[in-house]
Amino acid sequence: MKRLHLLVGFALALTTVAAVRLGGWAIVTVENPPEYLVAGKPVDLDFTVRQHGVTMLRDLKPSIEAKSGMRRVAGTAWALQRAGGYRGTITVPQSGEWQITINSGFGRSRTNLLPLRAVESTAGAPAAIQEPERGRLLFAAKGCVTCHVHGDVDIEGDMKGAGPDLTGRRFPAAYLEQFLADPSIKPPTAANGMRMPNLALKRTEIASLIAFINSERKLTSR
Secondary structure (H helix, E strand, O other), rough: OOHHHHHHHHHHHHHHHHHHHOOOOOEEEEEEOOOOEOOOOOOHHHHHEEEOOEEOOOOOOOOEEEEOOOOOOOEEEOOOOOOEEEEEEOOOOEEEEEEEEEEOOOOOOOOOOOOOOEEEOOOOOOOOOOHHHHHHHHHHHHHHHHHOOOOOOOOOOOOOOOEEEOOOOHHHHHHHHHHHHHHOOOOOOOOOOOOOOOOOOHHHHHHHHHHHHHOOOOOOOO
């Protein structure tokens, strides 16, 4: 009987992995990620949910929350008129470092923003961040971490390993600019048959991501 239970448990685990790999995963892309938060002031985050990074998912029931140490607060989220589009709003109650998580409502697919500094409402805006740091924040917020690993971004995605590990790699900026704007220029990966999805990145976002990926690293061939 014990062996039967182990076999059933193993089968369920395989089923879960297969569901994630075949259809139960999505990329959550935040369209307007903040660079800092203001305590007591709500922040709105628009985001898009794409199954396999391609198909816009409608009629989901997403949720949003923020965590700082042992404290956790919940916000609200709802669907927008555009296909795959949603909005979440959340208010952090005090200053400090807060990490926002958006749960898509599609399986366990979600996005974790990198921890953001929250300032008091009476304080002035923090100094502008440098371009590589902005790119690091975008690497999480845009959903790159769903498939890619980078040593400077401590977030693990559902499809970790589906894309190459980018830690310590560097690419020609002109190539990255073209590829991030239109990933279809590169054929699917031979190892898994997957192609990087087009996340409709803005030119300014692409520039920040290039600055982060190519920051002080040795040039490697693609």
